Amino acid sequence: xxxxxxxxxxxxxFGGGLALSDxxxxxxxxxxxxxxxxWDPTLAYVxxxxxxxxxxxxxxSRRMQRPLLGSDFRIPQNRAVEPKLLAGAAIFGIGWGxxxxxxxxxxxxxxxxxxxxxLFVMAMLAGMLxxxxxxxxxxxxxxxxxx
Amino acid sequence: xxxxxxxxSAIAGGLLIGTAAALFLLLSGRIAGVxxxxxxxxxxxxxxxxxxxxxxxxxxLPLGALIVSATLRTPNIQVTSSVPLLIxxxxxxxxxxxxxxxxxxxHGVCGMARLSPRSIxxxxxxxxxxxATVFVVRHLLGGFK
Numbered sequence: 001x002x003x004x005x006x007x008x009x010x011x012x013x014f015g016g017g018l019a020l021s022d023x024x025x026x027x028x029x030x031x032x033x034x035x036x037x038x039w040d041p042t043l044a045y046v047x048x049x050x051x052x053x054x055x056x057x058x059x060x061s062r063r064m065q066r067p068l069l070g071s072d073f074r075i076p077q078n079r080a081v082e083p084k085l086l087a088g089a090a091i092f093g094i095g096w097g098x099x100x101x102x103x104x105x106x107x108x109x110x111x112x113x114x115x116x117x118x119l120f121v122m123a124m125l126a127g128m129l130x131x132x133x134x135x136x137x138x139x140x141x142x143x144x145x146x147x
Numbered sequence: 148x149x150x151x152x153x154x155x156s157a158i159a160g161g162l163l164i165g166t167a168a169a170l171f172l173l174l175s176g177r178i179a180g181v182x183x184x185x186x187x188x189x190x191x192x193x194x195x196x197x198x199x200x201x202x203x204x205x206x207x208l209p210l211g212a213l214i215v216s217a218t219l220r221t222p223n224i225q226v227t228s229s230v231p232l233l234i235x236x237x238x239x240x241x242x243x244x245x246x247x248x249x250x251x252x253x254h255g256v257c258g259m260a261r262l263s264p265r266s267i268x269x270x271x272x273x274x275x276x277x278x279a280t281v282f283v284v285r286h287l288l289g290g291f292k
Contacts, residue, residue, distance in 0.1 A: 003203075004199055004200065004203040005174070005203075006170070006171055006174035006200055006203075007175075007196075007199070007200045007201065007203030007206075008203045008206075008207045009170060009174075010167045010168075010171040010174070010207070011206065011208045011211060012207045012208075012210060013163050013164075013166060013167035014163070014164055014179065014204075014207075014211060015208040015210060015211025015213075015214075015215070016211040016214060017159075017162070017163030017164035017165075017167060017211075018164065018208075018211075018212055019211070019212040019213075019215035019219075020160035020215050020219060020220055021152070021156060021160025021161055021163075021164070022152050022157075022220075022222065023160065024224060025222060025223065025224045026227075026228070027149055027225040027226075027227065028149060031149060033281040034278075034282075034285060035278055035282070036282055036285075037281075037285060042157045045154050045158050046158075046161035046164065047256070049162045049164075050162070050164040050165035050168070051165060051259060051260050052162070052165055053165035053166040053168070053169045054168040054256050054257055054259075056169060057165075057166075057168065057170065057173055058172065058257075058260055058261045061176075064173070067174055067175055068173055068174050069174045070174070070176040071176070073172070073176040074177055075172075075176075075178065076258075076265070078265060079264050079265060080265065081264055081268040084247070085246075085265055085268065085269055086247070086268060086272050087246060088243045088245065088246030088247020088248065088269075089247040089254070089269040089270075089276070090243070090247075090273070090276045091239050091242055091246065092240055092243030092244050092250060092273050092276075093273035093276025094239055094277075094280050095236040095238070095243060096236075096240060096273060096276075096280075097276065097277035097278065097281045098228070098232055098235065098236040098239070098280055098284065099226070099232060099233055099236040100226075100228075101233075101237075101240070102240065102251045103181040103182040103185055103240065103251075103252070104250070104252050106237075106240075107181060107185060107208050108208045108209050108212040109209070109212060111209035111210065111212065111213045112212075112213070112224060114224065114226065116226040116233055117226070119230060119233045119234060119237065120236065120237040120240075122237065123233065123234040123235075123236070123237025125185070125189050125191070125241060127237060127238040127239065127240060127241020127243075127245075128182075128189065128191045128241040128242070128244070128245050130241070130242050131241070131242045132245070
């Protein structure tokens with residue numbers, strides 16, 4: 001149970017939060033992104049509210065030797081804002097703005113008997129796989145160039 | 148047209164999401180980034196938490212949404228996009244979140260909470276591009292399915 005517990009508890013809370021705040025509804029998300037139309041502020045409330053416990057959790061983690069059910073904290077230490085990060089965020093933003101799904105809400109809405117989230121999630125995994133191939137081929141090119 | 152959502156529902160939902168992110172960090176020591184966890188489950192990512200942990204999260208995520216929908220709030224999920232658009236958007240989101248090391252949860256909720264410069268830059272970027280995309284699609288192209 002030990003490896004499963006964090007995932008189960010956290011997944012239930014996370015999915016519950018996405019449903020309660022209607023973030024599982026792509027039309028709601030698009031309403032937030034449509035600043036020139038009939039703007040829907042919901043996502044801003046959700047994000048602001050989510051940041052409070054998230055920041056408290058981070059603050060508490062800094063005072064702990066190790067996580068309660070794990071061996072070490074793995075918090076990204078990289079602080080560099082590099083072109084790759086911004087390009088990735090931009091590509092993600094375009095996809096997000098096209099249909100209103102991002103990974104959390106898309107996966108959270110898989111159980112409602114609709115085909116659309118399944119299509120989106122399958123395409124998302126294919127996109128991740130494409131990135132994997134792209135990354136591997138970049139590494140091979142660099143190696144063969146001897147740098 | 149969508150009914151406006153009560154800010155109380157939005158705030159309560161946000162608090163749940165943030166609490167989930169905090170708990171994942173305190174229990175397992177990892178960042179609750181959904182794109183990274185999904186990539187771990189599909190064995191596309193090498194880093195990330197143990198597979199069972201990521202898999203239990205990805206299974207519990209829709210269960211949590213179903214439980215809340217059956218008890219607290221009945222959702223009215225409206226997906227207006229066509230199949231080709233859903234697939235194009237999915238490909239972009241999948242590729243972009245891997246190249247950009249995260250999505251709305253990992254950068255937006257977890258990274259911004261610890262004031263990570265990378266996450267603040269990434270969140271600002273995907274928000275701006277999301278807004279720009281909706282503007283172009285809805286207001287310049289007249290909307291497409």
